[in-house]
Amino acid sequence: MTDRRHIGSRLENWARLHTQHRGVQQEERRAFDxxxxxxxxxxxxxxxxxxxxxxWWCYVKQETPEGTCLLLGIANKPAVQFVAAFRLAQTTIEALAAGQNH
Structure with a gap:
């Protein structure tokens, strides 16, 4: 579970790139990296x-899972389909970024 939280935190940080440019001010406990x-x-x-x-829809727009599924044509019932797609996206970006760190 620690790994999921780590990439989730990194993606929340990434989303701040986009919300800062739109003038959205959210109180953050963590420093922006x-x-x-x-x-x-x-x-x-x-x-x-x-x-x-x-x-993009989950982190930047903060759309609900149901709304994201509707927008992207992902089945949201059972919820396991959304969760699997979401985790795959997280894992993929994490692997790509890890390859750039070497």
Whole structure:
């Protein structure tokens, strides 16, 4: 579970790149890591479109899982389909970013 929280935190940080530019001010307990956010941003075009869109809608737009599924044509019942797609997107961007760190 620690790994999921780690990439989740990194993606929340990445989303701040986009919300800052729109003037959205959210109170954050963690410091903004611009270097890591830009690393993930550079990797986004390498993701399959559905995965990139899923991360965008979930992290940047903060859409609900049901809304994200509706927007992207992902079955949301049973919920395990959304969860599997979401985790795959997280794992894929994490692997791409890890490859850039070496």
């Amino acid at each position: 611009q270097v890591d956010a830009k690393l993930l941003e550079r990797m986004m075009p390498d993701l399959p479109t559905i995965q990139r869109s899923l991360l």
